[in-house]
Amino acid sequence: MRYWLFKTEPDEYSVEDLRREDVSPWEGIRNFQARKRLSSEVKPGDRVFIYHSSCKTPAVVGLAEVVSGPEPDPTQFDPASPYHDEKSNPARPRWVLVRVRFLETFSSPVTLKTIKSMPVFSDLELVTRPRLSIQQVPTGHAERILAMARA
DNA sequence: GCCAACGTTGGC
C-alpha cells in the first residue's frame, strides 16, 4: 500500500466536505513537482492522508483513496476560477488532477505540532518540504500516523 | 500580521 499526503485549507475544502461529496476531483494543484507526482506516481488504489493547513490547528485529519488516473484539471481553463491559467488551453493542458474517495475522518487528528515533536518523523516531507502540496508518506510513517489517528 | 522558506519568472 502506497501512501500520500494532500494538503488543503479547510476554509476552502475540508475533509468533511469530501465526506459529503464521497468522490471529488482534487483541483487546483499548480506546482511542477506536485504535477509530476500526480501525473506519474500517484495511482488508483493509493491511500491519501488529508492534511488541513492554514488553520488554527494544522493536522492530518482523515484518509481517502485515489480512484482515477491523471485528468486535465478543468479549472485551469475557467477565467472565473482562482486556478485559471491563461497559458494553458484544452489542446495542451498544463495541469492535472486525480479523483479521490473519502474513507475516514480520524477520531484523533495528528497535529503538525505532534509530528514535529517526534524525532522519528524528522525525515517526513511534512517536516522537510512543508510547502509541497502532494507529499510522499513512507509506509512505516503512514502506519505510525494511522495508529495515533485511530487511537 | 509577520516573516522565513522556497518556487517561479525573466533579464542577461
Next chain:
DNA sequence: GCCAACGTTGGC
C-alpha cells in the same frame, strides 16, 4: 542557464 527579484505559502 544563472541568478536576482518577486510572489506565495503557511506556521507561528
